[in-house]
Amino acid sequence: MVAAAIVQTIGVTPAAAATIPVGSVQVVTATSGLTPGSSKTITAVCTSARPFVLGGGFTTTGTHIVVSELQPIDGASVDSYRVTAGFDEVGTSGSWNLLVYAYCSSTAPGWQLVPVTSTTTSNSFNQVIATCPSGKAVVGTGGRINGGAGQVELVTQGIGSVGPNRMSAGGLEDITGFSGSWSVTGYAVCVTYTSSLDIRLVSNQTASDNTITKNVTATCPSGMRLTGSAIWASVPGNAINLRPNNSSPTNVAATARNDSGSGSGWDLITYALCAV
Structure with missing residues (x-):
């Protein structure tokens, strides 16, 4: 399912000024609309051959929904960002x-998408690291979770602090486990930088307790813009929302829920990749 997109050009730079010039970024959104359905896949497509830089997605008015894909796509002519979400083993009527966001730039020297896929497993946790x-x-x-049947949560994580060159993607089986086999694919969006100091990774974390819904925001240092994000919710939580704050973002908000009925403690971490 690909929804109609809304495109907005913004006059700010979300990465190093020497790398992505002012005015080169567009925000593209796509939405499924408020409808029933056991699974939805929505793609926000960059225009005019603009490379994808930043993406986000969130679900609304739904419980027992699991996000299994937050995937940048290196297309033959245009790039895009695809999000898939669907029912857990309980589901909802x-x-x-x-809703999906893609931030796309007409200029990103050295732009490269690095995908890495893990081995297939039936373990409760599996992880892979993608390196620029x-x-x-x-x-x-x-x-992206490959398999999982709504019982494996996608978690992503930035690695490092100054000039980070790695990210990880993982899968966490839900509190009841999953009897099938599955794998996880991680994607690192990489660019050539002027100075490693131009790109920073910051994170923020909630307390570990049994609150049902948790929200946390990671904010870029003063003078820097958001270029990417990641989200990690521990079991029995489930990440459902990763959203830049506006069309020239300086922070990213994350939301996760515990729909399992378990009173176990859990926490939520969000990561912001930032550049001058």
Whole structure:
């Protein structure tokens, strides 16, 4: 399912000024609309051959929904960002919405998408690390659960602090486990940087307790813009929302829920990749 997109050009730079010039970024959104359905896949497509830099997605008015894909796509002519979400093993009869954001730039020297896929496993946790080539830094992340049947949560994570060049994507089986086999794919969006100091990774974490819904925001240092993000919710939580704050973002908000009925403690971490 690909929804109609809304495109907005913004006059700010979300990465190093020497790398992505002012005015080169567009924000593209796509939505499923408020409808029922056991699974939804929505793609926000960059225009005019603009490379993808940053993405986000969130679900609304839905419980027992699991996000299994936050995937940047290197297309033959245009790039895009695809999000998939669907029912967990309980599901819901209500309507819910899936909204996707893609931030796309017409200029990103050295832009490269690095995908890595894990081995197939039936373990409760599996993880893979995607690394940028030498001289490049991570400015965006993505991940996808391959299999899982709504019982494996996608979690992503930035690695490092100054000039980070790695990210990880993982899968966490839900509190009841999953008897099948599955794998996880991680995506690092990489660009050539002027200075490693131009790109930073910051994170923020909630307390570990049994609160049902948790929200946390990671904010870029003063003078820096958001270029990418990642989200990690421990079991029995489930990440459902990863959203830049506006069309020239300086922070990213994350939301996760515990729909399992378990009173176990859990926490939520969000990561912001930032550049001057």
